[in-house]
Amino acid sequence: MQEPTFLILTALAAGAQHGYGIMTDVARISDGRVRLRAGTLYAALDRLKADGLVTSDKEEIVDGRLRRYYRITDEGTGELAAEVRRLRANAAVAASRLGLAGGAA
Amino acid sequence: MKSAEVRDSRAGRHVRLRLEHRRKRMEKRYRRLLALYPKDHRREHAEEMVGVLLAAAADDARVRAPEPVAWALRFGQHTADSADLIAGAARIRGRMALNRIRRARLFSWTVRDQRWSDALAVVSVVAPLLLLVAALAEFHIPQAVASSITRHPDWRLSAALGLADLPLACGAPAVALLAFLRLRWLAGIGALATAIGQVAAGVFGSIPTFNGYASPAVAFIVLLACTAAAALLLSPGPDRGLALLTREGTALVGAGALILGGFSVGGSAWLGYPSSASSGFGGEVAGLPADLLIAGVLGVVALGCLRAPVSRRVLALLAIPVIPYAVLWQEKLASDLFGPPGAPAIIPSSLPLLYLPPLILACVIIAGTRLSRRRATWRARQMGSTTTPRGPRGAVSA
Numbered sequence: 001m002q003e004p005t006f007l008i009l010t011a012l013a014a015g016a017q018h019g020y021g022i023m024t025d026v027a028r029i030s031d032g033r034v035r036l037r038a039g040t041l042y043a044a045l046d047r048l049k050a051d052g053l054v055t056s057d058k059e060e061i062v063d064g065r066l067r068r069y070y071r072i073t074d075e076g077t078g079e080l081a082a083e084v085r086r087l088r089a090n091a092a093v094a095a096s097r098l099g100l101a102g103g104a105a
Numbered sequence: 106m107k108s109a110e111v112r113d114s115r116a117g118r119h120v121r122l123r124l125e126h127r128r129k130r131m132e133k134r135y136r137r138l139l140a141l142y143p144k145d146h147r148r149e150h151a152e153e154m155v156g157v158l159l160a161a162a163a164d165d166a167r168v169r170a171p172e173p174v175a176w177a178l179r180f181g182q183h184t185a186d187s188a189d190l191i192a193g194a195a196r197i198r199g200r201m202a203l204n205r206i207r208r209a210r211l212f213s214w215t216v217r218d219q220r221w222s223d224a225l226a227v228v229s230v231v232a233p234l235l236l237l238v239a240a241l242a243e244f245h246i247p248q249a250v251a252s253s254i255t256r257h258p259d260w261r262l263s264a265a266l267g268l269a270d271l272p273l274a275c276g277a278p279a280v281a282l283l284a285f286l287r288l289r290w291l292a293g294i295g296a297l298a299t300a301i302g303q304v305a306a307g308v309f310g311s312i313p314t315f316n317g318y319a320s321p322a323v324a325f326i327v328l329l330a331c332t333a334a335a336a337l338l339l340s341p342g343p344d345r346g347l348a349l350l351t352r353e354g355t356a357l358v359g360a361g362a363l364i365l366g367g368f369s370v371g372g373s374a375w376l377g378y379p380s381s382a383s384s385g386f387g388g389e390v391a392g393l394p395a396d397l398l399i400a401g402v403l404g405v406v407a408l409g410c411l412r413a414p415v416s417r418r419v420l421a422l423l424a425i426p427v428i429p430y431a432v433l434w435q436e437k438l439a440s441d442l443f444g445p446p447g448a449p450a451i452i453p454s455s456l457p458l459l460y461l462p463p464l465i466l467a468c469v470i471i472a473g474t475r476l477s478r479r480r481a482t483w484r485a486r487q488m489g490s491t492t493t494p495r496g497p498r499g500a501v502s503a
Contacts, residue, residue: 018153019153019154019156019157020156020157020160020161023157023161037161037185037186037189037190038154038157038158038161038186038189038190038193039186039189039190039191039192039193039194040189040192040193041157042146042150042154042193043192043193043196043197046146046150046197046200047200050200065152065153065155065156065159066152066153066156067153067156068150068153
């Protein structure tokens with residue numbers, strides 16, 4: 001799973017969010033390291049929707065503009081959980097090897 | 106005091122108007138870039154994307170900096186957003202194109218009818234094998250090996266290959282090897298290239314066997330290579346074919362074809378008889394032309410195969426290249442039985458005679474399978490079933 005996808009699913013894991021909310025949340029989660037732009041965000045959302053990991057939730061009009069909310073699906077939650085387990089296992093191995101090599105784990 | 110308030114109010118209004126003007130200009134530019142997105146995507150997301158872009162731009166505009174620096178920041182952000190929009194449109198359009206290709210199964214054509222699919226899979230093993238045997242026989246390799254064992258002087262390995270020999274000499278072993286390595290697509294393309302090369306070689310006609318398109322030998326190789334290509338490209342491939350034919354069956358077909366191929370051009374040498382085999386064409390077995398023996402053996406094998414439905418289909422497919430071979434037989438028989446070597450054939454070979462019957466047979470097979478599929482679908486509908494009768498969805502019909 002690519003990092004933007006992982007971060008988008010992580011942002012939505014806390015609850016349904018609209019596009020701009022996801023962008024700001026991703027920036028917050030990644031400590032400002034990853035800044036999604038609209039083109040990348042909507043291309044990713046389009047793919048995630050096609051894969052059934054994300055779905056549209058509700059819509060509202062704010063300041064005359066459409067705001068659509070997205071939420072993570074059960075399949076998306078499963079994928080994210082599997083990715084977390086994989087990253088955790090890899091991180092544990094890396095940490096233990098760094099420890100064995102005398103590095104900072 | 107009042108004039109200062111008025112001044113502030115005017116300045117505020119001026120700033121608001123400037124921001125509003127800038128926002129409108131920006132929105133216009135973003136909308137122009139959104140035109141790059143597919144229509145459906147635009148209909149669903151354009152409004153919210155514009156909202157997100159403007160909200161992000163408004164956030165960037167809150168950064169306190171001197172005007173030239175703020176302008177440079179705004180310009181940088183706008184350029185990055187524009188590039189990102191273009192890249193996003195390219196990603197979405199690329200994904201849509203890929204999905205269309207996948208749905209069309211452009212790279213995984215298979216025949217829908219299971220029995221024809223199985224028959225083609227068997228042919229994907231047999232046809233490359235026959236092509237290899239045809240090449241070996243064409244260049245007298247089995248006869249040369251047999252001659253060296255029996256110390257017969259008549260047959261020698263062809264010393265040099267001409268330009269017209271190259272398609273068969275290179276193509277046949279390559280197709281057989283690629284099919285053996287289960288590289289179905291490459292083997293299919295190789296077989297197609299062999300057929301095209303053989304047609305091109307037929308034009309040059311540098312050796313007697315390849316004198317033009319109207320040669321039965323050229324037509325046999327061209328149609329055998331085309332049949333091999335169709336079988337390799339349209340079936341599950343040699344894996345399935347081997348499972349149906351078994352390794353022993355494949356070895357039997359190969360050995361049988363090799364022996365018959367050897368007899369067809371020099372049976373005497375196989376038996377070690379010092380005969381007229383040096384004339385270069387037409388062997389004898391027990392005083393009769395070898396072709397009669399070959400025709401008899403093939404007839405018995407074909408009759409034996411008629412029991413199984415898949416075998417019947419395999420025979421129908423292999424009949425496509427065998428038709429010009431039959432023309433070759435009657436030419437040889439005319440010479441062997443009724444006249445001196447080189448006597449005119451009963452039916453002289455011509456382009457329509459060599460290529461039209463195989464073409465008609467191929468069309469009949471395709472039309473027959475389509476008709477049978479339609480009838481099966483109609484029957485399934487009559488029974489109230491909505492499922493496709495056989496095979497995976499999206500596969501092409503034979």
